[in-house]
Amino acid sequence: xxxxxxxxxxxxxxxxxxxxxxxxxxxxxxxxxxxxIDKVRGKFxxxxxxxxxxxxxxxxxxxxxxxxxxxxxxxxxxGATTTKxxxxxxxxxxxxxxxxxKIQNKDxxxxxxxxxxxxxxxxxxxxxxxxxxxxxxxxxYDSKEMSVFIDGIIEDAKELGIETxxxxxxxxxxxxxxxx
Numbered sequence: 001x002x003x004x005x006x007x008x009x010x011x012x013x014x015x016x017x018x019x020x021x022x023x024x025x026x027x028x029x030x031x032x033x034x035x036x037i038d039k040v041r042g043k044f045x046x047x048x049x050x051x052x053x054x055x056x057x058x059x060x061x062x063x064x065x066x067x068x069x070x071x072x073x074x075x076x077x078x079g080a081t082t083t084k085x086x087x088x089x090x091x092x093x094x095x096x097x098x099x100x101x102k103i104q105n106k107d108x109x110x111x112x113x114x115x116x117x118x119x120x121x122x123x124x125x126x127x128x129x130x131x132x133x134x135x136x137x138x139x140x141y142d143s144k145e146m147s148v149f150i151d152g153i154i155e156d157a158k159e160l161g162i163e164t165x166x167x168x169x170x171x172x173x174x175x176x177x178x179x180x
Contacts, residue, residue, distance in 0.1 A: 002036040004029045053142040095152030098135035
């Protein structure tokens with residue numbers, strides 16, 4: 001998939017009566033867009049438009065996993081039976097993105113297959129339905145969501161006496177999250 005940052009979109013009708021899309025393209029997207037256009041010339045293409053959100057830094061994701069692994073190791077050393085994946089799910093529940101939806105009982109199995117991080121919330125016996133709580137995996141987070149997620153992980157790590165980045169290092173990483 002080619003991701004292109006556009007602004008100032010306009011729909012115009014040309015002299016032949018055809019509708020055209022006009023947009024301003026970010027400088028750093030021109031080469032990728034031109035390569036895509038060259039590859040699909042003469043073919044129909046599909047496009048999905050959404051409000052632009054900056055992608056998060058891979059450094060941020062790596063740092064989150066380092067801390068969650070250290071948290072799991074610390075908890076295991078203290079006698080708990082936990083893994084970094086258990087810690088991850090706990091962090092999603094505490095600091096992650098998600099919500100609650102109402103699902104008919106007949107659709108519950110498909111719901112669980114479609115959403116990796118779910119749990120029952122409230123059973124509605126009279127409606128033959130149930131509320132389900134779900135969490136979005138952190139790989140889908142934008143920079144702001146990832147920042148909130150990691151801030152929470154950092155606080156939990158500090159409570160366990162786990163060393164985290166210095167304030168200067170955290171500031172550097174926060175700046176990368178904003179630019180990534």
